[in-house]
Amino acid sequence: MKVLVVGGGGREHAICWALKKSPKVTELFCAPGNAGISAIATCVPIGATDLDAMVQWAKENAMDLVMVAPDDPLALGMVDAMEAAGIKAFGPRKNAAIIEASKAFSKELMAKYHIPTAKYKTFTDEAEALAYIDQEGAPIVVKADGLALGKGVTVAETVEEAKQAVRDMMEGGKFGASGLTVVIEECMVGPEVTVLCFADGEHIAPMPSSQDHKRAYDGNKGPNTGGMGAFTPSPNYTPEIAERCMEEIFLPTLAAMRERNASIVAKEAEETRIAALAERARIARDMHDVVAHTLSTIIVQSDGGRYAGAHDLAIAKHTMGTIRHEAERAQHDMQRLFNVFGASGSTGYADIDSL
Numbered sequence: 001m002k003v004l005v006v007g008g009g010g011r012e013h014a015i016c017w018a019l020k021k022s023p024k025v026t027e028l029f030c031a032p033g034n035a036g037i038s039a040i041a042t043c044v045p046i047g048a049t050d051l052d053a054m055v056q057w058a059k060e061n062a063m064d065l066v067m068v069a070p071d072d073p074l075a076l077g078m079v080d081a082m083e084a085a086g087i088k089a090f091g092p093r094k095n096a097a098i099i100e101a102s103k104a105f106s107k108e109l110m111a112k113y114h115i116p117t118a119k120y121k122t123f124t125d126e127a128e129a130l131a132y133i134d135q136e137g138a139p140i141v142v143k144a145d146g147l148a149l150g151k152g153v154t155v156a157e158t159v160e161e162a163k164q165a166v167r168d169m170m171e172g173g174k175f176g177a178s179g180l181t182v183v184i185e186e187c188m189v190g191p192e193v194t195v196l197c198f199a200d201g202e203h204i205a206p207m208p209s210s211q212d213h214k215r216a217y218d219g220n221k222g223p224n225t226g227g228m229g230a231f232t233p234s235p236n237y238t239p240e241i242a243e244r245c246m247e248e249i250f251l252p253t254l255a256a257m258r259e260r261n262a263s264i265v266a267k268e269a270e271e272t273r274i275a276a277l278a279e280r281a282r283i284a285r286d287m288h289d290v291v292a293h294t295l296s297t298i299i300v301q302s303d304g305g306r307y308a309g310a311h312d313l314a315i316a317k318h319t320m321g322t323i324r325h326e327a328e329r330a331q332h333d334m335q336r337l338f339n340v341f342g343a344s345g346s347t348g349y350a351d352i353d354s355l
Contacts, residue, residue, distance in 0.1 A: 002027040002064050003066075004061075004063045005030045005031075006054060012030060012037065012069050012070075016028060017040060020041070027042075029041055029061075030044065044057060049076060051081050052081075054081075059085055063087055064088065066078075066089045068089060068091035069091070071101060075094065075097045075100070075101035075147060076094070077097075095261050100147075101146060101147055102146060103146075107120050107122065109260070110253075115256070122182070124180065129166045129182055129184060132184055134159065138162055138187075139155065139158075140186065142169070143182060144169050144181075145180070150227060153224045155224055162184075169182055191234075193210075193211055193236050194210045194234075204246075206250065209232060209237035211234040
């Protein structure tokens with residue numbers, strides 16, 4: 001099979017290295033790849049976030065599978081785009097990738113479903129964020145809401161350091177749109193362990209634990225980074241902690257995302273139905289206008305209808321009745337759906353009674 005890996009970092013190099021060993025993979029590509037990856041896969045000069053170009057290339061070159069690894073293209077919906085084009089893709093869809101793409105979303109999800117997390121508050125107003133820092137004191141953690149290549153977190157030792165981090169993000173645009181919303185968390189001290197999981201919405205399979213060296217300098221000092229190295233497995237991830245994580249974090253998160261996405265799908269289906277009903281009502285209205293004009297022409301041309309063909313008039317009146325029935329049914333269905341969403345029942349065809 002022909003496989004395309006999206007991305008160009010160490011993670012994608014490791015994925016390509018593993019895929020290269022599979023006898024099922026006959027051709028291996030990586031976009032954009034890097035110099036090291038080029039030794040084991042054919043690199044394609046397409047940016048990881050260029051969804052349109054990536055989908056077009058995958059279609060034109062008949063890829064059997066596309067593996068999307070980086071956070072940014074996942075958050076943009078590359079898996080959705082590949083699937084829409086009829087290409088099998090591995091990775092979370094956009095509505096699931098948001099759990100990584102938005103810290104504010106993930107914190108709200110954990111709070112709503114009682115999944116353990118640090119005390120926090122989310123801000124879109126800089127003055128309110130600064131006041132909260134004064135209230136809570138330091139040490140404290142400031143996080144850019146969106147993706148920032150692992151550099152959007154400041155573990156502030158002082159109040160002024162935390163405030164400067166907020167100013168840099170919200171006023172200075174340090175991380176662009178990713179920093180316009182900030183999450184401010186309590187500072188929790190201790191070893192950090194990472195455990196990623198494969199999930200399909202129903203089942204979950206944890207990967208081995210790993211541990212990053214996050215700080216830039218020796219002695220666990222300096223600014224947070226995307227990782228100054230890592231090792232696996234972590235000795236801190238004991239069987240007892242693994243069991244707690246499964247029961248208190250992994251399974252509840254899977255259930256929360258499943259419930260959330262099910263409600264999104266249901267709402268999208270209803271919105272699609274509303275749009276279809278609106279279109280049906282519009283067509284009925286247009287048909288009414290055409291038939292009304294035709295009927296008027298028949299009446300005028302036959303001297304007020306005294307000499308109109310009975311057959312022509314009967315057909316016109318029957319058609320008018322059918323159109324009226326269709327329009328009334330469409331408006332009834334739309335009113336019921338709008339009531340569900342608490343919106344106005346107006347369809348833009350308030351004069352249906354005049355049909």
